[in-house]
Amino acid sequence: MRDAFVSSLYSMACSDKDIILLTADLGFGVFEEFESLEGQYFNVGISEQNMIGVASGLALIGKKVVVYSIGNFPTLRCLEQIRNDACYHNLNITIVSSGGGFSYGALGMSHHATEDLSVMRSIPNINVISPCTAGEAGYAINSLIKADGVGYLRLDKSSAVEKESKHTFKIGSSKTVVKGLDITIIATGGILEEVIEVSNKLKSINVNARVIGMYSIKPIDKKAIISAAEETGGIVTVEEHNLDGGLGSAVSEVCMDNNIIPKLFLRLGMNNIFSSIVGSQKFLRSKYKIDSKAIFEKIKILIK
DSSP: OHHHHHHHHHHHHHHOTTEEEEESSOOTTTSGGGGGSTTSEEEOOSOHHHHHHHHHHHHHTTOEEEEEEETTTTTGGGHHHIIIIIITTTOSEEEEEEOOBTTTGGGOGGGOBOSHHHHHHTSSSEEEEOOSBHHHHHHHHHHHHHTTSEEEEEEOSOOBOOSOSOOOOOTTOOEEEEOOSSEEEEEOSTTHHHHHHHHHHHHTTTOOEEEEEOOEEETTOHHHHHHHHHHSSOEEEEEEEESTTSHHHHHHHHHHHTTOOOSSEEEEEEOSOOOOOOOOHHHHHHHTTOSHHHHHHHHHHHHO
């Protein structure tokens, strides 16, 4: 995802001198090509709060600013600046977090981004995007900059495999990856790769699951959610994130606000906890029962 994001951003920056990239002591081996773009790339050091302030000043004079760091550092560390400086003034700033969920699982809970979606989507004047594939990450940065407001882009170290080269990406939309009517599984982020495996396993027990990659968390694709609730046997949400305020909460809000009750409903994610365990992303998914094996078993129990 990161490489697709970098490639797309660099292409845009080459043709638009108003695009500026700020990074907080990161990007070595990643952003070297931006050094050729004079006045468009700055490393502000380990000062994420100041980075949002600098970005806000630049955006106020008409620049389109992208800020980049890992895990929780460009979000939770500088939440007040995001709220008061960027969002309150509705500036063209895209906040990029590379390391959603357990991407940096081996570095401990300070690097586990498992509350960011709920926190960021609670703030007014912000679009929240959590790509499921590398291709979506590339399209997302383009769309967020053109949206001319504050955006949050959550990049994952994993990603589902693209099944086709062309993709119609739109803020506020989603992508139906697998068609089905028995049940719908809605996932966000790279954990969609686990869900696609689950859909294949479900076919072996004659259950055809609709799989939706919900890459836009705010605004969210209400039409896709309502259709899933009305047309299929239930909804299961899957996220590499705490359940409180995350994807599952957003989906349930849409259902309740529209007076629609799915036949079955299940939210899968972290149960409002911090992980005191370290390990790879795959290991932690397994530990907290959000890998393909655990998801499959929970859905089997649900549909009984």
